[in-house]
Amino acid sequence: MATISLQEIAQHDKKDDLWVILYGKVYDLTQFLPEHPGGQKIILKFAGKDATKAFERQHPPSIIDQYLSPDVCIGQAEVNNEEEELQEEETEEDKRVKLAREKMPRLEEMYNTFDFESVAKNILKADAWGYFNSGANDEISMRENHNAFHRIWLRPRVMVDVANIDMTTKMLGDKTSFPLYISATALNKMAHPDGEKTLAVAAGNQGVIQMIPTLASYSIDDIVGARIHPDQPQWFQLYVHKDRSIAKRMVEHAESKGIKGLFITVDTATLGRREKDMRQKYVHEGPAELQGEELNREGGVATASSGIIDMTLNWKDIAWFKSITKLPIVLKGIQTWEDAVLAARYGCAGIVISNHGGRQLDFAPSPIEILPEVMDALKREGLENSLEVYIDGGIRRGSDIFKAIALGAKGVGIGRPTLYAMAGYGFKGVEKLLQLYQDELEMCMRLMGARTIADIKPEMVDTRNLKDHFVANPTDYLAKNAYEKMVPRGNISKL
Incomplete structure (x- = not known):
């Protein structure tokens, strides 16, 4: 491989002649530029330069070989023998984050999921917070995902021996410590340097499954x-690539690594309009070449996925997936009972009732609201034993888990809470978060008279107001404060 001087590389800094250094190799991205899912702006920013630091903040090195043809790698970059590379200048945003981290409360002061969210709001960089916390449009569905749980009331049973509580269950055949899994969320390194590896460690220590x-x-x-146990179960979430050979290669590779379940995301035929994330694209001006041009700002950081997803995905494709893998197939993003019935009839092993965390279609109903009608439809069609039903979105308390199980869910997934816990406190934070969920569920089961997961029944909850979106609810200040502007403080008790 030829060695190319830094001076030569620097000359290729235009849209029609663009080279970039990644991990010491030189790539000609001229043809790839208009196809980049994240838009042209970020590549042009590093035209003729080393983009490694910016690249590795979001992507694994393996993605280069996955999406770029080998012939775009044209050589090895000359080694810079100067004394030491100058440190990037500390920005005001860097200073703000550094100060916020210095004032973070201790992990012992985290008493619930909202405490982690409040801390993360202060210590994450603006682009990361905008990406992780954004919902579609007015973010009604995002907030409704949690608010809907407030319209389900409990019917405690007493005089039950609850000295011993067993929260263990099985999901897709694997035993878990309680019916919760860590759902898939993209670009975890924006929250913590070790990203998804952090979640693998925490999941293993707490006996839950990571997607x-x-x-x-x-x-x-x-x-x-990064797993701490060789038999630690993990699932794989798949965005179906429009190049099916890539999708096939990803599935086969996941299966070869011992992955236990394939969760196919089916609610992203197009990308939702996430305005909080989109606004971050206006923070810094783009390169001079793009000034005055119409930029693609439709998804902010989220556009990393928008250009690869196959919009032709349909029910007939289930047969194709079954032909390439023996993994149980679960459809993630079911939002009606009709589609739940179809999933069962097409032979899926399970479904996740989900509106993508409220990030796709605003006013899509909350998963917990859809769950009862899904279970009723499956029973009506004699399909209740044909597939496992999961939900994700808005689970913030152990009692939320209880309500979901009572209404028929096999388990629940959490996404944003793990990102927030990881952002502030690493794997210890995620472990504390999972322990809080488990402790709250245990307390709820004791006070409800349920000794095991199998003892949690539909008659233990009152859902008469579940579909009444306009019923007056007690104000949930913990959740409300997480969505309102807050002044950074050092003590969580003052938030």
Whole structure:
């Protein structure tokens, strides 16, 4: 491989002649530029330069070989023998984040999921917070995901021996310590340097299942390698690539690594309009070449996925997936009972009732609201034993888990809470978060008279107001404060 001088590389800094250095290799991205899912702006910013630091903040190195043809790598970059590379100048944003981290409360002061969210709001960089916390349009569905749980009331049973509580259950055949899994969320390295590897460690220590995302910051090999137990179950979430050969290769690789379930995301035929994330694209002006041009700002950081997803995905494709893998197939993003019935009839092993965390279609109903009608439809069609039903979105308390199980869910997934816990406190934070969920569920089961997960029944909850979106609810200040502007403070008790 030819060695190319830094001076030569610097001359190729235009849209029609663009080279970039990644991990010491030189790539000609001229033809790839208009196809980049994240838009042209970020590549042009590093035209003729080394983009490694910016690249590795979001992507694993393996993604280069996955999406770029080998012939775009044209040589090895000359080694810079100067004394030491100058440190990047500390920005005002860097200073703000540094100060906020210095004033963070201790991990012992985290008493619930909202405490982690409040801390994360202060210590994450603006682009990361905008990406993780954004919902579609007015973010009605995002907030409704949690608010809907407030319209379900409990019917406690007393005089039950609850000295011993067993929260263990099985999901897709694997035993878990309680019915919760860590759902797939993209670009975890924006929250913590170790990203998804952090979640693998925490999941293993707490006995829960981690779902690995397609758009992970680390390769699937790295994340699987981070497991603390060799038999630790993990699932894989798949965005179906419009190049089916790539999708096939990803599925086969996941299966070869011992992944236990394939979760196909089916609610992203197009990208939702996430305005909080989109606004971050206006923070810094783009390169001079793009001034005055119409930029694609439709998704902010989220556009990393928008250009690869196959919009032709349909029910007939289930047969194709079954032909390429023996993994149980679960459809993630079911939002009606009709589609739940179809999933069962097409032979899926399970479904996740989900509106993508309220990030796709605003006013899509909350998963917990859809769950009862899904279970009723499956029973009506004699399909209730044909597939496992999960939900994700808005689960913030152990009592939320209880309500979901009572209404028929096999388990629940959490996404944003793990990102927030990881952002502030690493794997210890995620472990504390999972322990809080488990402790709250245990307390709820005791006070409800349920000794095991199997003892949690539909008659233990009152859902008469579940579909009444306009019923007056007690104000949930913990959740409300997480969505309102807050002044950074050092003590969580003052938030």
